[in-house]
Amino acid sequence: MSATLIDTFKWWAIERANVPAIVASSDSVTYAELDRWAEALAAWLEQQGLQRGDRVAVIGANSLEWAVLAQGVMLAGGILAPVNPRFTVSEASYMVAERYQARFVFHDAERATLAAEVAKDVPGVTVHGLDAVRALRGEAANPARGGAPLRGIGPDDDVVIISTSGSTGRPKGVVYTHRTLCGYMSDTCMARPAAIDRARVLVFAPLCTSAGYVQLTQYLAYGGTVYLEEAFDPKAAIQKIIREKMTTVMGTPIFFERMAACEEFRDADLTSVRYSLVGGAPVSRQLLQAWLDKGVVLRQLYGQTEAGGQATFNSDEGSLASPEKCGRGSPYTRIAIIDEQGRFCPPDTPGEIVIRGPGVMARYWNDPEATAKVVVDGWLRTGDLGKVDAEGSLTMLDRIKDIIISGGLNISAAEVERVIAEVPGVREVAVIAASDAKFGETPLAIISGDASLQVEQVVAHCNEHLSGFKVPRYMVIGTDPLPRLATGKLAKPALRAQYANAHQTLERVR
Known part of the structure; x- marks a missing residue:
């Protein structure tokens, strides 16, 4: 793949000049307008x-x-470095100052104080509100650029850095x-070409995540129309699907479950939806049937940030016959299973899921050691447990990485434990993870400590150093040591079994 995203967007700026590219809650922009605005x-x-390669945090x-x-930074040769807007000062400061060493920080009105606090720790950083972006909307593009990048931007230039919560205590x-x-977008297009024709996609995942950023960029690269939501509201989502005749909806099962639970869902005409993907947790047959009754097939996907967000998804036929399966990759993406010695496993043998394809990340930012551990001989070692059948179709069995997915956002258990x-x-x-009716999963902390240790102490400390969605909603404090495996590691499988019904037996602490 010798082209760049810039080439793609420039094509659509002429080909679909007057077609809406992005529709937000109170404003929209066509492809031609988006190009001029981003150039300005x-x-x-x-x-x-x-300067080329400077990180721009948002x-x-x-x-x-x-x-x-995001478009303007790309055109200028910078590297976008999104930060979760729900982060605390300490979390955001780590990402901006230590991890990215950003040159610019942009913020919305609600995060002005947060951005100012974060910028104190970054020498030479420049802080701007997103209203500075708004002010440039009417500006004419620089004619000297001639519609082409001046900096010689090529295929191997960095575009964006997306933070990921892994099994370590820091993103x-x-x-x-x-x-x-x-490569990722071309591969996905080949696997499902009918899904991208005149697509109208509803995006409610945060743009700071791969689920949000990649989906936005992917459908702009397809010449579709992206309907950008600030936050997820199930009733509003159903109404928008109906009113705007959405063709594409993606998310974790909890989003589809909450929409299906709405009274509005019962009589909703959802026949415009021709492509729907669900990831992060298995799709129940009950949920599958609820949407199938509306003419919508929910396709189970598997992916992670390191693989572009979406590595494989089930076919229509497979989604009906075996909804727990995730498909067999795509034309340029291969899915396989390896054992603990790194040897490829035969069909139906559980092991670690590995991925090879164009969407696999270039690297971890400034972390060659971590990169070398997960990308081995061109295969991404996902840290997840799965198996493939004789036809190569993947079933994810468990997370080897200690991740909790709450409302579509990944939470590193190790990070919460560290705090x-x-x-x-x-x-x-x-x-x-504990079950949660609203978010799918939520953190449960099991603590061994002094007899004087109080829940309120722990919650207060977490509130200071963790985003609200990471703070445990359930907490158990005792004085006995926690169970451990023969290796000395905490026996989390035993704890998961012991607290499988925590959402029914424990009181929420917040």
């Missing part, structure tokens, strides 16, 4: 001192300005280049 922004960023909820900033940064993104371990009186802690 790129020229302004260069005037502000942006802290804000989904918005039209956020999306345009890593997954780097996507023009080559990886273009709780800082509380005086805590001797050991294990964080696992």
Whole structure:
């Protein structure tokens, strides 16, 4: 793949000049307008001192300005470095100052104070509100650019760094280049060409995640129309699907479950939806049937940030016969299983899922050691347990990585454990997932500590150092040591079994 995303967007700026590219809650922009606006922004960023390869952090909820900033940074040769807008000062400071060493920080109005606090720790950083992006909308594009990048941007230039919550206590940064993104989108297009024709996609995943950013960029690269939601509301989502005749909806099962539970779902005409993907957890047959009764087939996908977000998804036929399966990859993407020695396993043998394909990340940002551990001989070692059948179709069995998926957002159990371990009186802690009707999963902390240790102490410390969605909603504190395996590791399988019904037997602490 020798082209760049810039080539793709320039094509659509002429080919679909007057077609809406992005529709936000109160505003929209066509492909031609998006191109002119992004070019004006790129020229302004260069005037502000942006150099090729500079990281540009953005802290804000989904918005039209956020999306345009992503385009402008790309045109100017910068690297977008999104930060979760729900992060605390300490979390955001780590990402901006230590991980990315950003040159610019953009923020929405609600995060102005957060951005200012974060910027204190970054020498030479420049802070701007997203209203600066808005102000450039009417500016004419720099004619000297001639519609082509001046900096010689090529396929292997970095586009964006997406943070990921893995099994370690600190987020890593997954780097996507023009080559990886273009390859991923071409591969996905070949696997399901009918899904992209005149697509109208509803995006409610945060743009700071691969589920949000890649989906936005992917459907702009397809010449579709992206309907960008600031937050998920099940009733509003159903109404928008009906009113705007959405063709594409993606998300974790909890989003589809909440829509199906709405009274509006019963009489909703959802026949416009021709492509729907569900990931992050298995699709129940009950949920599958509820949407199938509306003429919508929910296809189970498997992926992770390191693989572009979506590595494989089930076929229509497979979704009906075996909804728990995730498909067999795509024309350029291969899915396989390896054992503990790294040897490829025969069909129906459980082992670690590995992926090889154009969407696999270029690397972790400034972390060659971590990159070398997960990308071995061109195969991405996912850290998830699965098996493939004789036809190569994948079934995910369990997460080897200690991840909790709450409302579509990944939470590293190790990160929450690290923060709780800082509380005086805590001797050991294990964080696992508890079922949650609203978010699908939520953190449960099991703590061994001093007899004087109080829940309120732990919650207060977590509230200071963790985003609200990461703070455990359930907590068990005792003085007995936690169970351990023969290897000395905490026996989380036993704890998961013991607290399988925590959402029914324990009181919420927050």
